[in-house]
Amino acid sequence: MRADTLAQLNAERAARRAAILVTDVADGHQRLVREADIAADPLSETLTAHLVSGKSGLAAAEGRQLFLTVQVPPVRLVVIGAVHISQALAPMAAGLDLAVTVIDPRTAFATPDRFPGVPLVAEWPEAALAGPVPALDRYCAVAALTHDPKIDDPALIAALRAGCFYVGALGSRKTHASRVARLGAAGFTPDDSARIHAPIGLDIGAVSPAEIALSILAQIVATLRRERIRAVP
The missing domain is CATH 3.40.50.720 (NAD(P)-binding Rossmann-like Domain)
Structure with a gap:
């Protein structure tokens, strides 16, 4: 994980805000999607489903395998x-x-x-x-x-x-x-x-x-x- 991505993830965790780390399984490319940005994301429907469940897991999008790491503040x-x-x-x-x-x-x-x-x-x-x-x-x-x-x-x-x-x-x-x-x-x-x-x-x-x-x-x-x-x- 890139240092800037990790810093962003830690910042969301410290602020008790949800976020999802999207990792392309094939090439390892990662991007962080904050909860407030999910609605405007191309994967909004898939991201929303994972956020609601609070569970990480694999997802398919545009023929690519992605791993969604869901970070939700402990309730x-x-x-x-x-x-x-x-x-x-x-x-x-x-x-x-x-x-x-x-x-x-x-x-x-x-x-x-x-x-x-x-x-x-x-x-x-x-x-x-x-x-x-x-x-x-x-x-x-x-x-x-x-x-x-x-x-x-x-x-x-x-x-x-x-x-x-x-x-x-x-x-x-x-x-x-x-x-x-x-x-x-x-x-x-x-x-x-x-x-x-x-x-x-x-x-x-x-x-x-x-x-x-x-x-x-x-x-x-x-x-x-x-x-x-x-x-x-």
Whole structure:
């Protein structure tokens, strides 16, 4: 790989932006296609398909074999609330290669015994999300699960401002209506609030914490795939 191409690839990686390295198998020629440039690329359809899947692989174009190396930022899942649903959600998410962080200022809940191997931040969300880890961006999902506005609302506000691809919140429709009113008072429009998946999770009739966690993960994956398609006009 040429030094300038490697530098460009590393710059996209550092900025948590997707990119695809196109390599001609026959002659080794390489070019880098940034996510923002895919729509105008002659291989836009093929590149989009690989970006949506997040998978590298061979592709044929104009009688030539190409290898597409897909670089997609690791998806982060920030869970607000060290609750029973979070205990079930964290290992499931890890199985999908999501980088999970749990935030909860209630130190009695946010303990390594309850979340073995999971990064825990025992701070209020407004403080925790103001730092570099976990930084929120459009490759982040945020699930607010405490049912406590003092904890959930600041996290939802931070997620909406950061443009996270997925924002979900636990609670009934009545609870969410009150949440939307609070967000409106904080300056968010109805369109902003409409980005929040609430009640959180796909409607699978979930009852147990593990079933609710499953419904949340399914919704996150579905949203991620749709958002990757939208990201390429």
